[in-house]
Amino acid sequence: MASSSFQALYSLIRYARGYRRQIITASICSAVNKLFDIAPEILIGIAIDVVVNQQSSFVAQLGVESPAMQITLLAVLTFLIWAGESIFEYAYLILWRNLAQQLQSDLRQDGYEHLQKLDMAYFESRSSGELISVLNDDVNQLERFLDGGANALIQVFVTVIAVGGVFFYISPMIALLAFTPIPVIIYGAFAFQKRAQPLYDDVRRRVGDLSSRLANNIGGIATIKSFTAEKREAAELRRISESYVASNRAAIRVSSAFIPIIRMAILAGFLATLVVGGMQALDGELGVGAYGVLVFLTQRLLWPLTSLAGTVDLYERAMASTRRILGLLDTPVTVVDSTRGEAVSFSVADDIRFNAVNFAYAQAAAPTLRDVDLTIEGGSTLALVGTTGSGKSTLIKLLLRFYDPSSGGITIGSHDIRQVSLQNLRDAIGLVSQDVFLFDGSLFENIAYARPDADREAVEQAARMAEAWSFISRLPEGLDTQIGERGVRLSGGQRQRISLARALLKDPAILILDEATSAVDNETEAAIQRSMVKIRQDRTLIIIAHRLSTVVDADRIVVLEDGKIMESGSHSQLLASNGAYYRQWRVQTGVHA
Template identity: 70%
Template structure:
């Protein structure tokens, strides 16, 4: 990342942090005052030398303190207050910067997470979860580390140059010029190393995301890894990702580590100039001895902190690379906007209408074309078709995970784009093939859609989903932990809990996205019994590969290549002898699989 990009990222960060302006100003003011106190003792040392050498003719004597003893006592009192002031403002700037770092990193993480939640599903389908976690966690922590110490260091280096430079030019313009000669070289070196290190640290951040993705994917797929005895292969892949991160860091460290030795030599040049030229001037009487002492001490105070530029720039570059990733995530446009639309008119009957709906995924080009379907309130619509035909896309469009590119979807005659997302999604209960349970108890997962539900409602939902018997058999009943993603439960148990979760929400529209395709026959039968109970008075949209589960649907729509090619009841479609009938014969054993047009 170039210096221009780094400072552009800093400007973007300051714009984001405008609500923290008072805290930033207060912390910066304390850093400045602390540094002014910090350089004052060197000046007092020079003044003390002046008192010892010139006594009644010293600078302090002109302020009304005639005896050398009085002057020394005055300097002692000043020293005490200066050290006390330095300590006080060091405490204050550390408190202010560290609290600011904590507050800003917490708000950044919260804002990025909340923004990510509002992004459409296409964003998550194009990004790895590991990269997103690295951005929200590791990148935010990297910025926190810079605010903890780097921001104060940058301010204090600038204050040192200005304040010490002013003292130098007051005491001896010639020596000031000599002492400041290395500074352009130091600054040039800082920007040179920044320009070299910037892209390297951007690469480091990318490698962190790759490593996080690898860890996240492997831990999520640990059962598959074990079943294929691929532990050694996955360990090697992780080692390669880890080594790539180490190598990226090594390249960045090699550049940043070269900075201090180069700058040290530049500092030596400035110090030797002050030491020798100032000493000659003091010997000739052209420079006060006390002033010479001040200049010698302040030269180190001026130039030595500049070596810290290496670490400061290191922190700055890492932080700005992270900041760019964080703010880029925050700047990702929200495609499916919730502009506070109207609520569904109560009571929601549940009529669903797709009118000329078309949608194409940007990467694959797949989707649906000109879909016209109407599901009367309280009816059941079954969608069947080959994988990738567009069935699940219709469900995603109904839930506004994506917005259709043309056409309109209506619920009870109200276009869903005019509805608030909360009102829309509260009216729909989704039970998908890939059940996701959150870490917590059985109770927590059933009540996920209605956290305020009482136990009687939770138990009733579990009974309706035919999950209550196995819940009672669990060691702690409803309070039994399900583990991460529900790993402590069987697939059938997870599916029944998912159905119970949807039922407790009591939605007027229930969507089953291949909810029985990955369960055993007993669980399928249980779910079918549950659906028979809950289907009355509720609109149900089912996606199914097992045609035996949808024979009682009010209407079946066959989707092929993004279009509805057949519609009717089970009996009507069999009589038509088209795609549906051919697939039915395959599943009932009357036709070879290779002849089935839906497979």
């Protein structure tokens, strides 16, 4: 288990190699600050030696014979040491804290950018709350360690080395006695680390569960209220929160037991120095000043080790977070972006071809698409219809390269989409989905999301084409109206039309309407139908629909069942064939044989 934490630390150091100079400088400042911090205890012992031995003191042997001058010299040295300690403390605080801020910013940014590159399967197997927990809580936990824990570990190490050197110089025997507890303390720290690591891993998982539940409940507050499930959800949140508390309690129990053990070990070392050193001083084997130095330094050596438990606790929490953060960064990208060749410009004349495409979702019981061969002529309107789960939306996800086919390929014009950059591919496609996502901001900002450089005239034109201007113009603030998170201040139909306007502003060669009218009112459906008359001009239009009334004017209708193409043709041709399309049309129109 301990090796796992060290591996996480090693991985973190490798990640932070761009900050190597800053890390080294900060570490040096921490070490020098601790050396200055130890020095006053040595000067106190030397001052006692001056008072007791005067002309024969240690300082006198350096050529300063007057006791008054010796004390003055020690005062000057004390001032310089305290000033140096303050300067280097300021330096290491600035360096470590800035490093913590810069590194946490880089980790969050790199994590988010890597997250955007992962295919949709990754997001479908994880909750948004869990991912937010990694990018927020875990990054902040690591920041807290870098902010103080790293400096504490360095200073404990420097203290042991520096004080140990002084001890062995003055009295090797007392040094051995004083240092006897240190192996016990170190062993205890490693034992604690071994027991604490799985506990803190569990704590981080519980944080993810808690964040996920809060995100889901806040996003679904309308559903919770409509089902009067407030008490039930509060009870469930309390259960998850109590699990988090229990997980933390287990970790705290282990860390709290470590501190008393360290205190008793420190007491043993201090008593050994006090008693043995005192006896030697009484027998004249050890100078009074040297005895004072040893007593003071024993405190300086052993007392900081009481905070070692807290530092190791912080370290373990940080390494648990580091494993989650770097685990995200190490997640392989399965949909690899192509950067080869020149930029491709797609046009409305380009045909779209699905060539023997097969696809299965991870852990799915059966393939979603089976040997699909489909050509969509450039500039035409194609409708995909079929029962739920027949593979309609999956075809669109493959076209956008949210996933790659298990076998087969997709081309637009003469270009295999796997050989085209994702930027080029997705710039050529506009998507209006059933599940509309709008950002917290103004109507203008949401429509202009497709083209951030668009002016108000272009945005208004897109809104008119999407039949959205009729309601926008009636709002007191027009395009500047704030719509709230996920467009909560708009109706479902209004959100759908804003989504359509956003896609139209992009002016894509290929426009996809994925169930765009399945959850809207008749007025909105009629508005979108009117829009399609203008929309279908000068672009390839792909419509996925359950309502067959919305696709009767399509140039071609393709019927999917169980991932296979069962029928294809115009509305009148499919009705005449008396197949699956005819049966579905009969059910929807209420015409029975």
